[in-house]
């Protein structure tokens with residue numbers, strides 16, 4: 342299960358043909374410096390824009406720190422509107438305001454309140470799997486779509502509480518939207534392409550309207566409930582709307598609330614940012630634990646020691662050591678977001694090179710997570726115990742583990758995702774042993790997320806009690 346060596350070589354040299362590179366470097370002298378100074382970045386094009394790949398984690402953190410607004414996220418406003426705007430796409434004051442309103446929803450005490458919702462969704466999943474077992478107590482299933490339903494349900498329940506079934510339709514529509522988005526991705530450099538009346542473009546607009554109309558209805562219902570005095574702060578939407586109506590965030594800070602349109606965009610973003618990422622993490626975890634039964638056994642032993650076959654509680658989840666190391670090592674080997682991009686909006690100096698406005702930086706997390714100089718021998722192997730003493734001691738560079746990004750734009754939902762993944766994994770380990778089926782082919786590939794190209798067909802075997 343080695344992944345990465347070929348990526349390392351691909352990233353280690355300029356990807357422009359030598360002649361093009363010479364011409365580009367004459368027009369943009371900083372490119373020469375970038376190749377010389379930044380280890381071995383690759384210089385290429387992002388549509389018409391020059392792109393420099395940065396692989397040194399210290400420089401990556403410098404870029405991601407996003408000082409003074411000189412470096413920002415790359416903007417695709419028309420496409421982003423069709424998927425999700427929200428805090429992930431804003432900059433400056435608007436980003437500060439939204440992040441400040443949203444942050445408290447992901448604090449530990451709120452996550453604790455969400456645990457019953459996580460638990461009900463996981464219960465539904467393992468219940469469905471148990472019912473599907475054959476007379477020999479086994480069942481073969483592609484866990485990709487199963488785990489996607491789980492993580493979509495979790496967002497729906499935590500966002501909309503009792504109306505979560507209406508939320509289900511949203512994530513089905515969003516999954517289709519992502520496939521269509523990918524089909525349009527390589528064409529969006531054609532000016533005005535998204536306004537062409539192609540079948541794909543028309544369907545993307547239709548999907549977006551349907552999602553927005555479901556959300557508008559849910560919000561209207563909830564606003565009415567709040568006006569009638571019903572407390573709704575136990576789910577994400579209620580929390581957003583209440584802090585909104587009060588013009589204060591959950592810490593009592595005065596903020597000008599979000600408009601209904603903005604709340605709609607944040608809800609769309611929760612699905613977009615939180616569903617696929619977490620389901621891909623769980624899928625890779627099941628694949629890797631099938632390949633390494635000794636770690637599957639160790640994790641199960643820990644779960645049974647902590648909870649037996651009983652209910653899983655918040656404090657227990659936070660004390661799990663082996664399960665946590667396994668999830669970290671899976672995130673290192675298969676980071677769902679395999680690269681970040683940023684664009685310079687003003688001249689900026691990074692690692693001694695002055696970059697003009699308009700350059701794209703690509704930061705390949707997958708490459709950094711597979712760099713032997715940082716992680717040492719066995720970098721391509723699954724060795725969870727490298728995290729035995731925590732993230733900062735797992736490699737030579739304490740900041741080289743970047744599955745959730747870095748700096749102010751770091752993932753707002755990382756604790757949510759880890760708690761959900763732990764809960765799901767514990768419930769699965771309590772009830773099933775699992776192994777890969779002969780059909781499984783190991784082919785990690787990136788379609789927005791790093792996922793198994795041919796799915797993940799796994800054989801589940803009930804554990805006799």
Ligand code: HEM
Nearest residue numbers: 428429614615618619622678744745746750752753754758
């Ligand atoms: C394993 C699961 C997850 C992974 C690997 C992941 C990864 C990331 C990464 C790498 C970023 C930063 C992107 C950048 O800087 O360009 C990010 C941002 C973000 N994530 Fe996550 N994420 C996960 C789960 C979630 C969940 C469950 C939610 C919400 C329910 C969420 C919401 C967000 C939001 C809103 C942002 C934008 C933050 C900002 O720009 O201020 N993520 N995520």
